[in-house]
Amino acid sequence: xxxxxxxxxxxxxxxxxxxxxxxxxxxxxxxxxxxxxxxxxxxxxxxxxxxxxxxxxxxxxxxxxxxxxxxxxxxxxxxxxxxxxxxxxxxxxxxxxxxxxxxxxxxxxxxxxxxxxxxxxxxxxxxxxxxxxxxxxxxxxxxxxxxxxxxxxxxxxxxxxxxxxxxxxxxxxxxxxxxxxxxxxxxxxxxxxxxxxxxxxxxxxxxxxxxxxxxxxxxxxxxxxxxxxxxxxxxxxxxxxxxxxxxxxxxxxxxxxxxxxxxxxxxxxxxxxxxxxxxxxxxxxxxxxxxxxxxxxxxxxxxxxxxxxxxxxxxxxxxxxxxxxxxxxxxxxxxxxxxxxxxxxxxxxxxxxxxxxxxxxxxxxxxxxxxxxx
Numbered sequence: 001x002x003x004x005x006x007x008x009x010x011x012x013x014x015x016x017x018x019x020x021x022x023x024x025x026x027x028x029x030x031x032x033x034x035x036x037x038x039x040x041x042x043x044x045x046x047x048x049x050x051x052x053x054x055x056x057x058x059x060x061x062x063x064x065x066x067x068x069x070x071x072x073x074x075x076x077x078x079x080x081x082x083x084x085x086x087x088x089x090x091x092x093x094x095x096x097x098x099x100x101x102x103x104x105x106x107x108x109x110x111x112x113x114x115x116x117x118x119x120x121x122x123x124x125x126x127x128x129x130x131x132x133x134x135x136x137x138x139x140x141x142x143x144x145x146x147x148x149x150x151x152x153x154x155x156x157x158x159x160x161x162x163x164x165x166x167x168x169x170x171x172x173x174x175x176x177x178x179x180x181x182x183x184x185x186x187x188x189x190x191x192x193x194x195x196x197x198x199x200x201x202x203x204x205x206x207x208x209x210x211x212x213x214x215x216x217x218x219x220x221x222x223x224x225x226x227x228x229x230x231x232x233x234x235x236x237x238x239x240x241x242x243x244x245x246x247x248x249x250x251x252x253x254x255x256x257x258x259x260x261x262x263x264x265x266x267x268x269x270x271x272x273x274x275x276x277x278x279x280x281x282x283x284x285x286x287x288x289x290x291x292x293x294x295x296x297x298x299x300x301x302x303x304x305x306x307x308x309x310x311x312x313x314x315x316x317x318x319x320x321x322x323x324x325x326x327x328x329x330x331x332x333x334x335x336x337x338x339x340x341x342x343x344x345x346x347x348x349x350x351x352x353x354x355x356x357x358x359x360x361x362x363x364x365x366x367x368x369x370x371x372x373x374x
Contacts, residue, residue, distance in 0.1 A: 003285070011039030016068045017056050020045035026052055029073040044073040053078055102177035107310025109174055110317040115167040116342035118157035119210065119222055120351075120365065121322030123234065124344070125167045125182035126152050128316055129302070130236040132309035133189055133274045141191055141296045144272050147260045149199070149237035151275040152302075153206075156181050158229040163339035163359060174310060179303055186301030187276045192293045197267035200258055203240060204251040205286045206233040213244045215329040219364050222334040231284050233275075234323050238265070243327040244334070244367075256327060276302055320347065322370075329367040337362050 002008075006020045006027070018041055020027060027045040046054035052075040059070035113124035130150040137148065156165050167181045209232035211224040241257035248254050258265050265271070277297065280289050298305065310316060340359050345351070350366030
């Protein structure tokens with residue numbers, strides 16, 4: 001059950017090479033040999049999303065029996081339009097089939113969807129998923145006399161893998177490739193009955209994606225860099241606010257506004273939370289849910305639920321209100337860098353595009369107020 005088992009595996013006898021994955025790290029023999037956490041077995045791990053190609057070279061001898069007499073591993077960065085003749089022919093048909101399938105329409109929206117401003121609470125993909133989850137649970141799950149809250153996260157909204165690592169449909173058609181961006185893992189969803197205290201802790205811990213700032217110092221980076229965007233769960237069905245001056249470990253101060261339909265939640269209140277089974281079963285490691293808290297689990301995956309929802313409506317109409325807000329601080333600004341291509345700039349008081357440089361621009365948000373104007 002280790003998050004990364006490469007260390008103990010590389011110290012086992014009888015292994016010649018290990019191809020690693022899951023943690024997104026880039027590892028080859030040269031790196032591993034200088035890391036005391038690894039043994040002597042050759043390791044290659046090529047990062048993620050095709051950013052590198054892991055190459056293993058083994059020199060073999062068949063006398064008196066097959067054995068490895070030399071080995072090497074390296075990471076190669078792919079170059080655009082540099083097909084390898086030995087493989088391009090056999091892969092071309094499959095590659096074209098994938099492109100064709102990803103272009104298939106699933107549904108429509110009232111405007112092009114994007115999530116460049118996910119760190120400000122504006123994420124069309126998360127809002128779409130929330131609505132689909134709510135619709136599905138109300139349609140097929142057993143009725144429960146508790147406030148219903150939906151949880152989901154953004155898998156592509158931090159630009160870690162380049163300026164294209166955001167949801168951006170470009171037009172009003174939602175295609176299979178957009179579905180893969182919004183819900184890359186087709187895990188089932190479940191409904192959890194938990195206390196408001198546990199939910200507040202869940203929200204606060206996931207907000208490590210956002211920095212802890214110093215009021216009256218400006219500008220400051222909004223993204224902490226501590227966690228990727230897919231560990232930043234966002235919720236609908238309740239009203240909550242982040243006080244960025246407080247630590248995520250101090251749940252009550254980090255999330256000072258915490259209510260449903262105008263009524264503040266107490267620690268003892270019970271709520272029903274819809275979430276992916278991955279997160280509900282501890283995926284990400286920042287939230288613990290009692291296994292007995294699950295009262296229902298879907299028979300189909302999250303991506304299928306969203307696709308089914310899109311087919312049941314004329315068009316998805318994303319709201320222009322944020323999923324949550326920040327506590328106000330005078331003379332304090334937070335900043336985030338975004339690609340020049342970012343769409344659907346939210347209408348927020350104090351939101352400014354203050355710099356344009358190359359293919360990036362920086363937006364700054366004055367925390368003096370955060371009321372939507374649209």
